[in-house]
Amino acid sequence: MDSAILKTAPLVAKEDISQLTFPKEEVLSTKEEQKELKDKIERGLKLGNAFKGKVKILFEDSEGLKTVETTIWGVTDKNILLKQTTILPIRRIHDIKFY
Numbered sequence: 001m002d003s004a005i006l007k008t009a010p011l012v013a014k015e016d017i018s019q020l021t022f023p024k025e026e027v028l029s030t031k032e033e034q035k036e037l038k039d040k041i042e043r044g045l046k047l048g049n050a051f052k053g054k055v056k057i058l059f060e061d062s063e064g065l066k067t068v069e070t071t072i073w074g075v076t077d078k079n080i081l082l083k084q085t086t087i088l089p090i091r092r093i094h095d096i097k098f099y
Helices: 003-008 014-019 031-051
Strands: 055-061 064-070 079-081 087-089 093-098
Touching (some): 014 064
């Protein structure tokens, strides 16, 4: 993940994600990028469930790039689940950073 993009993408509260609009298109263009993201999601899920560790997620809604710092509590085929039943579509995630 390019740190310059992380610094310029606005940070949003996880509670505000449910009010964002997400286009149907996939933001990652290759199967390799998508597999790498799935691996990071699984790692983030384990980190969240075992240690309540947070990750920084770079995603894109209809207005542009945004970041959120949160714990991944669950994963489905198409979404990640954050606290308070907040859902973020996997197809709109660019990257996940661990810290």
